[in-house]
Amino acid sequence: MLLFAYIGFYNCTLYKNVIYNKNMTAVLLCGQISFDVVIAEGATEVKFKTRLMIAFCLIAILPILLFAGIGTTFLIPQWKNMIKGYQLDDAYDGFAGASLKIAEMLADQAKTGVLEAENKNSDDFLRDDFLGRLNEDCHKKNSFIVVFVDGEMTYNGSNNESLAVINSALQAKKEEKYSIAQEYGFIYNVVNINFSGGRKGEAYVFTDLNKTLPEIKDIAYLVLVTILLILALTGVFLVFWLNRSIGRPINAIRCATQNIKDGNLDFSIKIGKDELGKLAADIDELRKRLKENAEEKVKQDEMSRQLISNISHDLKTPITTIKGYAEGLLEGVAKTPEKQKKYLQTIAVKADDMTRLIEELTSYSKMDGGGLKYNFEDIDVKDFFDDCEYDYSNELESEGIDFTYSNYAPAGARIKADPEQLRRALNNIVGNSVKYMNKNQRRIALRISEKNARIRVELEDNGCGMAAEDLPKIFDRFYRTDASRHGPAQGSGIGLAIVKKIVEDHGGKVWATSKENTGTIMHMEFPMIKEERENEQDSYSGR
Secondary structure, X not given: OHHHHHHHHHHHHHHHHOOOOOOOOOOOOOOOOOOEEEOOOOOOOOOHHHHHHHHHHHHHHHHHHHHHHHHHHHHHXXXXXXXXXXXXXXHHOOHHHHHHXXXXXXXXXXXXXXXXXXXXXXXXXXXXXXXXHHHHXXXXXXXXXXXXXXXXXXXXXXXXXXXXXXXXXXXXXXXXXXXXXXXXXXXXXXXXXXXXXXXXXXXXXXXXXXXXXXXXXXXXXXXXXXXXXXXXXXXXXXXXXXXXXXXXXXXXXXXXXXXXXXXXXXXXXXXXXXXXXXXXXXXXXXXXHHHHHHHHHHHHHHHHHHHHHHHHHHHHHHHHHHHHHHHHHHOOOOOOHXXXXXXXXXXXXXXXXXXXXXXXXXXXXXXXXXXXXXXXXXXXXXXXHHHHHHHHHHHHHHOOOEEEEEEOOOOOOEEEEOHHHXXXXXXXXHHHHHHOOOOOOOEEEEEEEEEOOEEEEEEEEOOOOOXXXXXXXXXXXXXXXXXXXXXXXXXXXXXXXXXXXXXXXXXXXXXXXXXXXXXXXXXXXXXXXHHHHHHHHHHHHOO
């Protein structure tokens, strides 16, 4: 009962500590496509070291408790019944004391029978039939008699195997009560016999200790079997407990690592907050990163394929044009100087398109490998964008595009930026605006303002515009709207991705607003340098 109580107690504890979330699919078989394992979520955690200490205490204490319970239930009552049956007092309740007392009692009873026979008629000890009946009575007390007359053995009530016991007793020449032949497991008593006619004799009464205490032997065997059974049950219980508290989490971790090795990353594992739980959390974090890397690799491969497709298409158009016009010049199709100049100008424009495309590819490769280099410096907002206005006005007006510029930034406003990279971002936006204009009256406006200590840059055009569903995606790599895919001027899909990378590396943000067939506004914001404004306030307050 005590054993079942302990097992029940620990089973309750284990079921509290091993909880499978019903909303999750608990699969511990390796090789499954996906599984979620949640063990001991929200339960009281037991550290691995504590589990080992509990196991050690169980090994030391549980057998003692079990033995005490079984002893109290079975062994002690049987022992007391045996003591009571032999009519021993409480002074001999001890195991060793009771054993010797029982042996002495049987030996005394056998000796008493021999003494009574000697008192009746000592000459009867010369008759074999009398000695035979007396020896049979002694056998009932696990004893036998040996008679000597004038130093010669005249009767041996034992078998020949007991001769060594008899010789040992004679050599000892001890007449003390209960002389012990320890090496043979016998005790003996000596009864002196006085025959008629003056003859002398002795009757040795030997009591076999090996046959005297069968009940004690049974109890000893029962104790041994009980100890072995307790040890076995303790071992089984510990294996069961350790398997549930340690083995199952380890098996879950092993299955997780097996799935990772097999390339299956669509699972999660959580087995608590102890040492094994922390290890499982680390493995799960590793799984997440591997999955992210795998997904990123798939995405990169798809982007690379898309890049090759886009570049192949984008290079094919200008190369075809250059080849056609070059062949026209070689074959004399352009006979007048004006037509020849027009052919050469077209070749130059297409060559510029190819140069721009190559520059975008170079920027993309640097951006993808983290190789975009910046030389940040404090730049004056007015001076920088005034220079941009000068360049764009000349360039765009030469193409028949109306360009307007306004700068409402505070005087002395400064931002930390790389002028070359920032100009590249602006050029990409302006180039896109020029490329997708579809109206006779083409306009581009550049506006600079300040809001919440941030410089806002807006580039607006009256081009074809974009659909609302395209706006969240236009800054993704290789994404192209319908206009860029099917229009007369097709893009590579990486120009705005480069813009986003540059702006974000400057600590800013970029977004777009657009309306189809009306136009697009590109918004950029950059943090102002605060030190300038603080210094101005300090100098003003000091006046």
